[in-house]
Amino acid sequence: MQDVKEFRPKIVAFCCNWCSYAGADLAGSARLSYPADVKIIRVPCSCRVNPMFILRAFQRGADGVIMAGCHPGDCHYTSGNYFARRRMTLLFSMLDYLGIERERTRVEWISAAEGAKFSKTMNEFVDTITALGENKRLEDLRCKK
């Protein structure tokens, strides 16, 4: 039997505990669907996301990584999302330099009240990544068994 598999991206979403993770919960309780390709990792704050985590995800074969935190000015820890924003800007410019498609990484500010935004953002992101296709440049094939 021939196995023609349609491409389903692997997407890692880092969500801060106070805003975006709660936004994801709200999306869930409002039944606002988004593709199952998105898998969420809970972190206390967007500033906990080490750029290394994102590189690790790409190395292990993720096709897209999205980080979501509180809106600027609303960080539970006062200033964490500002640090996150600066760090991600640096990471993105490095990824640009490496020639990794800019669209594979994304930062969004989603509050605990924005379930709809969470769902919409994830839908859009999955569409973008699906259109881009598989991450071939950063995946470390040695990681594959």
Added chain:
Amino acid sequence: MQRIGVFICHCGTNIAATVDVKAVAEALSHEPGVVFSTDYQYMCSESGQTLMREAIREHKLTGVVVCSCSPRMHEATFRKAAEKEGLNPYMVEIANIREQVSWIHKDMKEATEKAVILGRAAIAKVHLNKPLKAGESPVTKRALVIGGGIAGIQTALDIAEAGFEVDIVEKEPTIGGKMAQIDKTFPTLDCAAYILTPKMVDVAQNEKIKIFSYSEVEAVKGFVGNFKVSIRKKARYVIEDKCTGCGLCTEKCPQKKVPNPFNMNLDTRRAIYIPFAQAVPKVAAIDADYCTMLKTGKCGVCSKICAAGAIDYQQKDEIVEREYGAIVAATGFNPLKPDKYNEYGYSTCPDVVTSLELERLMNAAGPTAGTLLRPSDKTHPHTLVFVQCVGSRCDAENEKGKPYCSKICCMYTAKHAMLIREKYPDTEVYVFYIDVRTPGKNFDEFYRRAVEQYGVHYIKGQVGKVVEENGKLKVQASDLLSGEQLHIDADMVVLATAVEPDKSARGIATMLTASMDTNDFFTEAHAKLRPVESPTAGIFLSGVCQGPKDIPETVSQASAAAAKVIGLLAKDKLTCNPCVANSDEMLCNGCSSCEKVCPYGAITYSDKEFRGPNRTTLIRRVASVNEAVCQGCGACTVACPSGAMDLKGFSNRQIMAEVDAICKM
């Protein structure tokens, strides 16, 4: 190797209708380290918890993964259950297969696959979990209230009522704040002094409350439960314990030309003064900028006539160190000075006044003894124009004003208009408004009374220019409903100026590491659910320092803040969040990167001895984290270039293990 138990919750049909729970349990049972895997109808129920506890006992589990609803719902429940069975609560992890799977996906195959992956990620994390123990810290059973206006007074009285000690630090020589300057209060029109001064007396007489008047907070150290605060008692050149408040000195002082800020500088006072008759403490103070004795060494009249011998020209500022368990910011507000709005002529025409100046001009204890007179020629005004929203509701790019609605102006203007029309029926009163905002109990009724019963002319539009000519104020304004430009010859113009946080608030917020918004209002921990707490533990917010409020709202919030303080002080020990940062001293290179990004000042550096090669000792500067202060955001962990800093419960290895598990599929 951990011995992990996995529990899949059906959540009735919430999960089980979309996720094949049995298949998930089966798939996860093959994961390394998993020694037990099952599913159950309601894991959070009593019997579900019992199931988990039995499994922990029987299978000697060292870690638990519950695949269920959001950890924000029941993480605490499952951790408590594990703890009862002797398992460290932080060895329990949740895979969220309800909000993130069953509720948003329809296809069972797809949902089941995702549930398995989320379960694997949680299992991968639990492998790296370590038992965590929450620390404890003691609580100093005393509170500090910064600011002695109605907010600070109410907070202090409520805390004292519960039996705890409270200090009030007030920068002026008396408590009372803005409310002491107000004449009548809306919507009941009772006298502010009649309702405020008894409270001030209560404060003075309460043994639990200590007032540091004419004092400022100089430095704050420590953390929730254990603050150490330096208070600067400014030299008032009067010995507080000796002064009887007789006021003789304030009548005899030869320096009469001192502007009187209590009356908004509409009259003068002496160089030695008691701000107002009901001041608490009723102790005089010398204004060093004007006192002839302090400036030239000649005079000494007050000292000679003071029978109590309370005058001390040699007095110096004094620093007092006090310890507190909780701190309440009640720093209040000031009305914006409208000197950037001279199209209204405030700086050039004395008859253009602010609303707070009008309060003094209508107050029986004010410069005109309660008779409304024009400041320029002391005559009775016949036509008055009120301008709303001066400096409020401006665009964020407008440098002159504030972007927010100041909230109280619509109501106090209605009050002013009504009082003037009632006392002086021969007046015409115009109010120019953009919107009339009256959400509050009996507020709109009050405003309608001003219009219907008192005949105040409310005009939708703004004033564009005020021109003083031949003793009149020619007011040019728009009437948007009639489409006309109006020209009114007025005798007085009253500007409802925006409320702005007191200038001292910014410095105090920095000392408290409490966050502020761009307008210098203190930020609350949660806009809806934690409105009287600062995000910084142990710091509470009372009154207008958090946002514009009227008196009833301020008092409610002040009592709410007091309740939160009482809840904190009632504890003997505080349990800390165990998911805090910690630094591996062997890896730390002493660079201070972590210290710089810490919003709480939880990281300190000290020199430590380490054993070097060949029995030498090395002294290295290394970071350490104060676990009682750290809130566990993790900013430092990413800033650390050497990988020394990590976050318990969300360690680098744990998060990477989750990443790997998700990407593996």
Added chain:
Amino acid sequence: MKFSYYPGCTLKTKGKDLDTYARASAEALGVELAELPEWQCCGAVYPMAKDEIATKLSAVRALANARDLDTELVTLCSACHNVIKQVNNDMKTDADIVLRVNNYLKLDTPYNGETNVLHFLEVLRDRVGFDELKKKVVNPLTGRKIAAYYGCLLLRPSKVMAMDDPENPTILEDFIRAIGAEPVIYAMRNECCGGYVTIENPGEAKRRSNAVLDNAASKGADTVVTACPLCLYNLKKNGGHDDLPVVYFTELLAEALGVK
């Protein structure tokens, strides 16, 4: 002290007094006003459209000339001052305008808003200093009650003109004090005299300028000073106050310095 000086069209013709008295006074104060070699009319109205380039070029030429001479650029007429300062602000802040202007002009060195533009009043206040000016006064106008008329263009838009508080200015009043007279402060001093519609709608221009002078007169002024030729013309012709002379501030300056 040497400055490049941009007189503008009116100061060479109908507004000569504004110019001649300024030059004479400048000399007395040790300020050298070197007229730009090839200046062109600024157009008298700042074009607010972002896509208007051609109408901004003459101002940029003057600005670039002053830059090349390594001097600050001094203006005297309120309208020129307004146009040149606003265009300069565009050349500092609007990358699109900068690009298009420089593409068009093809200067040896592209212009990017380097020149500092000063009104002659600012030279008196910030470079000479009113205290210094006071010392050089030989003929103080003691007892005179002078009303300063700012009009609209000198102060607004305040963010760009950055010369004084647009609603409660002091620069002309301080100037009046420096030459020994007493300033008369009146609310209409920064309201428009209607000069722009003096051709279109003389009735309106009359009403506006009359309101200005009425207000100044009610405060006891004996003279009104201005920096704008159009305001001067309009206030004199349409103000309805023959009892209230309107003169350029430079005329009183020259008088006080004894060079009139």
Added chain:
Amino acid sequence: MSHNKNAAKVEQILRSYGVDVRKCMRCGKCTATCPAFDAMEYHPHQFIYMVERGEVDKLAASPSIWHCLSCFACMERCPRQVEPAKLIEAVRVAVVREKGQNHLKPEDVPALLDEDLPQQAITSAFRKYSK
């Protein structure tokens, strides 16, 4: 926006002048401060609202746009940075940019002159009213 009947033209005007009419909170301070009020059919706050509603043609046909004194008082005093004066110029320029729409023609000038009228008045009138 169905509220706006003339979206493309409005968009063009707003873009070239950098005005954001949505910032207006309808306080009417521009109209309160306008020295040319009596000469106008539509007043500054109405300009803003009419442009927002797309009624540019109606505005362009009104004599009001020629009565603005360009004194910038509305811009200076607007609490919301809406800049009505720019919008009025924008509509005026849109009119004169259309062929044959010059409000002031060179042949009309001599009749308007008197011996003291400064050049500035004519220059500015040309710049404001003609292509």
